[in-house]
Amino acid sequence: MESKRKKTKIIKDIKVDTKKCVGCRACEIACSAFHATPKYSSLNPARSRIMVVMDETRDIFVPIRAGEYTQAECNGRNRYVIDGKEYDECTFCPASCPSRGAFREPDSGLPLKCDMCENDPPVEVPMCVDACTFDALIYEEREEEVEEVKEKREDDMELAFKSLVKKHGLKKVKDTFARLSKG
Amino acid sequence: MRYAETGFQLEVDLSKGSIDIVETDQRETESLLGGIGINAKLLYDRVPPETDPWSPDNLLIFGNGLLNGTCVPGANRVSVDTIAPVNGLMGHSLMGGFFGPEMKLAGYDRIVIRGEAPDLVYLAIHNDKVEIRDAKHLRGRGMVDTQRLIKEELNDKGVWVAAIGPAGENKVIMASIDCGNSSAARTVGPVMGAKKLKAIAVRGTRDVYLAHPAEAWEMCSRLRKELDANPNVGDWMAVDEDDSFHHNNFSWGNARTRQKNYWSEGLEERWRNLKHDHMDRWTGCWNCPKSCHNLMQWPNRRKFSYKCYGKDTYHMAAFQELDFTYEILPIAMDLGFDSYSTPQVIAFALELLEAGILTEKDFPGMPSDVRQRFYYLLQKIAFRDGIGDVLAHGVSGAAAIIGNGAEEFDHNTVKKFEQLPVKLGKLNPAYFLMIATCEDMAITQIEGSFPQDPIKDPKLREEFIKNWISVPDKKFHEWFRQWEKRDQLPDQAMIEISDWNECMHYLDDSLGLCGFVSSFRGQFGGTTGYHVWNMPQIITHTLGIEFDKDKLWEVFQRNRTLVRALNNRLGLRRFMERPPEDHWAVRDEEYEQQLLTKYYDFKGWTFDGIPTKETLEKLDLGYVAEDLIKRDILTGDEVTALKDDKAKKEKE
Structure with missing residues (x-):
């Protein structure tokens, strides 16, 4: 049985104001540089965990952060019409999924996920927010009471690893881990 | 391993259908940086002066500024260069936006196009994968449709497409090359049309490396915030x-x-x-x-x-x-x-x-x-x-x-x-020099570092001078201090103001920096984002090769002199260096010509506006001197303008 004790958790929020985004992609650049090894040694928006979905001909500028990896595509899609503007399917979706090329390591094809720039020592705000001089991205922290769930991290890791192997094959995953651990 | 740049250029011959990825020499980067500098050298080396600009032998080069695609804020301008059909001289246009950085992420510092396709084509680049594709179905299409249709065809929304419209296809002199919100608008579009190249689509997912990561990032983060807060740029x-x-x-x-x-x-x-x-x-x-x-x-x-x-x-x-x-x-x-x-x-x-x-x-x-x-x-x-x-x-x-x-x-x-439609009263000597001698064909491509007008109030003037750190030498402070009327400063001041203005544009165009955060914006408020004091540090930390102000200034002189020599070889001479005759209502031909002579002399050019052998050799452009002598453009014995007998006669 999992314990049901309450505890406070800090929720990290990035408020996205799509009206303020100018499409400069500074967030993508900062993200990829921060996650490079060594830090800031390279940049490459294709490795970024944030992406500006951008189409000037329709005035669409939507920064989205990489969320969960998913093996399966959605059943059916959504097209949003907001204030008369039609947004393509997947515009707001953070998933790294088979239906599009976004949020994958360009070399290995492995999924990318935003980690809110967790770092030791911690950074004041995530790098994408720091780089956004237009206030399209605003960082907020709030406390929330949640039920404590017993951690099962090792099992989770194993499950995640298995699913990666299933998806990409053992060789590709091994090579990628080898490459990352060399860095 | 190369930093800031990729070390490769893509060379495409549309007549042969050949595609080559060529490694470049880093010594050339150190000597010319990139952008306009390396483009000018390629044009000098590969396009002999007898080449008809419309012919397949002309080149169309998209050359990234050295810092494009790095973390340096405002560095995104790609120099699009060719021999321009409008006047047979070097055509130079700049495109900001995203095309240049995407080229670099695909692995290329520059794309060099030669030849002429048998029918309309476009070039599709995805990292190492480069294809010449049929574009007949895009004939007559406008900029918006062309960019959209190519993205759809390549099934990639991350592609950036630089295209020509019907004007370019039909070789109209005023045709531009557009990508998203940016244009290479001057002189280059018709050459893309002549090559039957409808568009270049580029997508890159490669890394751009920084030589000194921590220093480069710290500096660029600070600069981004400074530019954001500075009302005098943009x-x-x-x-x-x-x-x-x-x-x-x-x-x-x-x-x-x-x-x-x-x-x-x-x-x-x-x-x-x-x-x-x-x-x-x-x-x-x-x-x-x-x-x-x-x-x-x-x-x-x-x-x-x-x-x-x-x-x-x-x-x-x-x-x-x-x-x-x-x-x-x-x-x-x-x-x-x-x-x-x-x-x-x-x-x-x-x-x-x-x-x-x-x-x-x-x-x-x-x-x-x-x-x-x-x-x-x-x-x-x-x-x-x-x-x-x-x-x-x-x-x-x-x-x-x-x-x-x-x-x-x-x-x-x-x-x-x-030119810009400017018609004024009294001759302005610095503007006379800049309009007459600017080979980028527009005053906005040379003016910009020294203010257009003096500040009359002594207190405000001193305040301005105090914050004016971009000056390459204190003497500019002194000239500004003594400046009362727009057209009145010593000739030497007018000459050096023009030279500094030009310097900043050449450096921007070699580094990829936008004039709006640098060369063009010093004239309003004096506080530009970039100047000869912080540029060397930026280059050192991104490229990994030590630079200082003097070394950087020499790159400006080298690039400027190379462009001048290229144009001299194409026929540029003193008699062509005239502002529109009605630009000012009140003119003084004798004074103007004497001033021009002094300016040529300051630049190390002959009375006819050609760099002397000595000037060229001093800037490691000995190969240019040799070529100009071989072509009877120089004898090798020329002196700079003021030492010429014609200058002495002019004085009498």
Whole structure:
């Protein structure tokens, strides 16, 4: 049985104001540089965990952060019409999924996920927010009471690893881990 | 491993259908940086002066500035260079936005296009995968459709497409190359058309490396915040609706009529509403904290974006109000026209009609309303129909074809290139030098570091000087301190001001920095983002090769001298270096020529405006000296301008 004790958790929020985004992609650049090894040694928006979905001909500028990896595509899609503007399917979706090329390591094809720039020592705000001089991205922290769930991290890791192997094959995953651990 | 740059250039020959990825020499980067510098060297090495600019042997080069695609904010401009058909000299145009950085992410510092495809093609680049693809189905398509259709065809929304419209396909002199919100608008579009290259689509997912990561990142983060907070950089026209400066001081029509009291508060209010009622948002370029583009939605038009003085050119040429620019720009830009030269060409044609040099017969079916006439002529020129086929040569070219006195109406060109419509009273010596000698064909591509006007109030002036750290030498402080009247400073000051102004543009165009955060923006407020004191550090930390101010200044001199020598080889001489004769009402030919001689001398050029053998050798351009001697352009014994006997005679 999992314990049901309450505890406070800090929720990290990035408020996205799509009206303020100018499409400069500074967030993508900062993200990829921060996650490079060594830090800031390279940049490459294709490795970024944030992406500006951008189409000037329709005035669409939507920064989205990489969320969960998913093996399966959605059943059916959504097209949003907001204030008369039609947004393509997947515009707001953070998933790294088979239906599009976004949020994958360009070399290995492995999924990318935003980690809110967790770092030791911690950074004041995530790098994408720091780089956004237009206030399209605003960082907020709030406390929330949640039920404590017993951690099962090792099992989770194993499950995640298995699913990666299933998806990409053992060789590709091994090579990628080898490459990352060399860095 | 190479830092800041990729170390590779893509060379495509459209006649042969060959594609080569060529490793470049890092010593060349150290000596020329990139952008205009390396492009000029390629043109010098590979395009002999006898080459017809329209021929397959001409090159069209998209050359990244060295810092493009790095973390340096505002570094995104790609130099698009060729030998320009308009005047046979080097054509240089700059495109900001995203194309250059995407090229670099694909692994290329530059793309060098030679040859001519048998029929319309486009180039598709995805990292190492490069294809020449059929583009016949895109013939006649506008900029917007072309970019969209190619993205769909390649099934990749991350692709950036630099394309020409019908104007470029039809080799119209005023054709531009566009990518998203950015244009390489001057002189290069028709060459892309001549090569039957409809577009270049590029997608890159490679890393760009920084030599000193922590230092480079710290510096760039700080710079981004400084640029953001600095009101003197970026484009004031994007946010300030008081545009009395252009409307009261620039000339309307065919650069003809000044309306000194045109601007009023009521007009400003009306135009402010007109803009904001139809504006979606401001947009920016790669990694820049300024947003200079206005994204607009006009009734019955597609969305379009414009920046800077592009807001004024059409309605001022047609004596209309701002709404005319907003309704015609999306159509003109989609056809692939440069918004600076095109309105002047149309105004010139209508003036010839009024003067009876052209007649109604030349304009069959043309409406009587001036707005409709502009649309009519845009179509005629883009598709080279009737009189449009003549006007497609630009003002100078068309005047020469039409003859019958039409040449008199070609009054606002320098080296056959349309200039800003500025007509003023008294000669301004520094501006005389800059307009006469600028080979980038426009005053905006050389002015910008030294203020346009003195500050009269001594307290404010001292305050300005205190914050003016961008000056390369304290003597500029002193000159500014003693400056009272716009046209009055010692000749030496006028010469060195012109030189410093030019220096900043050459450095920006080699590094990829936008003039709006650097070379163009020192003249208003003095606090630019970039200057000769912080550029060396930026280069050192990104490229990993030590630079200091003196070494950087020498790169400017080398690149400038190389462009000059290239143009000399193509026929540029002193007699061609004249501002439009009516640029100022009051002229002084004798003084102007003496000043020009002094300027040439300061630059290490001969009396005829050619770098001497000694000047070339001092800048490691010995191979250029050898070539110029071999071609009888230099003997090798020349002295600099002031030591020439002709200069002594000039004095007498």
